[in-house]
Amino acid sequence: ACFLHQETAMATHSTLVLCLVLLSLSCCFAFLPHPAAVLGKTVSPAAASCHRRSVLRLGMKESTSDVQKLQNAVDKEKDELAKLMGDAKLDVPAATELMSEKSTKKKASKPKEKSILPKPFEDPNSSSFPRSFRMCCEQAFLSCQAAMADGHKLIEVEFPPLPLSAIEGDAIGADAVLRAQLSHAEDVARFFAADGKKTAIVFSDIVERNRFIEDVSFSQKKGETFIRYSALGGGFKGSLLERIWVQQEYVDDVQEQDDIFIVIGASCQELPDVRKFCEAAGDRPVILFNLKLQTLRGDLGLPAFPPKSLHYEWLSGAVPAYFMLPRTYSRSCPKPPFLINYSGCIFRTYPGKWQVLLEVPDEAEGGTKYDKVLLADKRPALSEVRELLAEELQLDAQDGTDEAGGKLFGIDLKTLRQGVVVKTWWEQDIEQAKFDTWRD
Numbered sequence: 299a300c301f302l303h304q305e306t307a308m309a310t311h312s313t314l315v316l317c318l319v320l321l322s323l324s325c326c327f328a329f330l331p332h333p334a335a336v337l338g339k340t341v342s343p344a345a346a347s348c349h350r351r352s353v354l355r356l357g358m359k360e361s362t363s364d365v366q367k368l369q370n371a372v373d374k375e376k377d378e379l380a381k382l383m384g385d386a387k388l389d390v391p392a393a394t395e396l397m398s399e400k401s402t403k404k405k406a407s408k409p410k411e412k413s414i415l416p417k418p419f420e421d422p423n424s425s426s427f428p429r430s431f432r433m434c435c436e437q438a439f440l441s442c443q444a445a446m447a448d449g450h451k452l453i454e455v456e457f458p459p460l461p462l463s464a465i466e467g468d469a470i471g472a473d474a475v476l477r478a479q480l481s482h483a484e485d486v487a488r489f490f491a492a493d494g495k496k497t498a499i500v501f502s503d504i505v506e507r508n509r510f511i512e513d514v515s516f517s518q519k520k521g522e523t524f525i526r527y528s529a530l531g532g533g534f535k536g537s538l539l540e541r542i543w544v545q546q547e548y549v550d551d552v553q554e555q556d557d558i559f560i561v562i563g564a565s566c567q568e569l570p571d572v573r574k575f576c577e578a579a580g581d582r583p584v585i586l587f588n589l590k591l592q593t594l595r596g597d598l599g600l601p602a603f604p605p606k607s608l609h610y611e612w613l614s615g616a617v618p619a620y621f622m623l624p625r626t627y628s629r630s631c632p633k634p635p636f637l638i639n640y641s642g643c644i645f646r647t648y649p650g651k652w653q654v655l656l657e658v659p660d661e662a663e664g665g666t667k668y669d670k671v672l673l674a675d676k677r678p679a680l681s682e683v684r685e686l687l688a689e690e691l692q693l694d695a696q697d698g699t700d701e702a703g704g705k706l707f708g709i710d711l712k713t714l715r716q717g718v719v720v721k722t723w724w725e726q727d728i729e730q731a732k733f734d735t736w737r738d
Contacts (some may be wrong), residue, residue: 414492416440422650427643427668428457434622435482439489441620441648446583448649450617452576453585454736455486456592457622476563479588480510483560484525486587491524495557498526500575502564504533504549526556530564530571552578559584566597570604573612586616592623592680595724609724614731617738618677619648627684629693642687643668644678652677656687677737681720 416436419425422444428434434457445453459478464470480499487497501507507529532551552559552575559579564572564586576584591613599606624643630636641657645668652675655668671690672678678686688694728734 415489419647419650422647423653423673424670425645425647425650425653427645427655428622431459431482432485434620435485435489437647438482438620439486442486442583442585443493445617445619445648450619450735451581451583452616453583454589454591454616454618455585455587455620456590456618457588457620458624459588462624462626476506477510479562483562483587486585487525487558487560490558496524496526496555497558497560498528498553498556500551500559500561501527501529502562502568502571503531504529506563507533507549508535526553528552528556528559530561530568530575551575557582560587561585561589562587564589566594566603569594569598569608569613573608576612591616596722599723606723606727610727610731612732614724614736615733617648617735618646621646621652625680625683627687629688631693638691638693640687640691640693642671642683644680644683646677651675654678654683654686656690675738679721679725 416439419437419440425437428437438455438457442453442455458465459475459482460470465475483499487499490497501510507527511527528549528551530551532549535547535549556579559575559582561572561575561584572584572586595609595613597603598609622643622645624641626639626641628637628639631638643655643657645653645655651673653670654672654674656671657666658669659665660667671686724731728737
């Protein structure tokens, strides 16, 4: 097509140039003096005019003849080009039109952008254990989406925001943990945005929000439109000094355009504020994101802390849509190796059942993997998980407690190892709770 366009353009250009040259010569000849005037004779105006007309007609006739010859040559070249293209009868301008951008042929459509939404669970009861934080966020999104579809408004999401080795060490502070939780919450919010929903990430107070989100009113930083950063109780952007110099924007805790709320960083003393926030949110879902409710419940009822009724009346209604709680245990025995360390995990992806997993070596790929020990309809107590893992490893045979009469000073060894109280108060007082959702 490019070759054909170039040949046609060159021929047309040559024709125009030749026409201009001939026209210029004709005009020059038209204004030449009469031959008699050159010899010094007197020429009448009528004779001079007749002479110019004859010269001009002659020039036009010659130029027309040359143009016709050139046009014939161009047509001949077109026919030869058409033969080279394999169709001698095809008109060259028609061929160029078909090959140009103005062709009526339908252009190939652009490939659709790949969706970032993760694939749904094939079987929630057999969900694979996540091997990355990205996979945790994907599973958390799918679980929350399924819980919302079933009408749940108060949803719990729990997984370690950092590697266990980093969390258990003293080098990681509270700010690093909260920053990691914020990053995971933003990843989940991006999935909701791809699903057409706007998310508000809610901090425990406005001061903490302003520390992590630098978006004062005079700042040029623009955040993502599908995420709004809020705080319990609301407040003004910026610090006190910034509010003195520049009028700052007020941040509402709840706005009409918000579809989903993700609460992060709230402590046990701030749980009553979270409850008020849920009431203000109305029918919109609220996700309690990595609040460690398993630990916060243990502080309820202590002096200067909220009462236990907060769990009985409200917190028991939170459905654990995505739950991953790894635990490490150790057990001593009178036989070698004398001390046995083992690890396990409670794992659940909604609407699947509760899985009790045991960490074992992965001989195929190296490292470790998790094998399923139990699939339960109800959430097992932490002490029950520890004993289930010990039974799977057959640790009772190491200290002789599986045999009758396994006692020390007349006391059963199993009782000495477990203690008298083996469950927490919220695991024992099940009947006092208004809802049983927290363990379903």
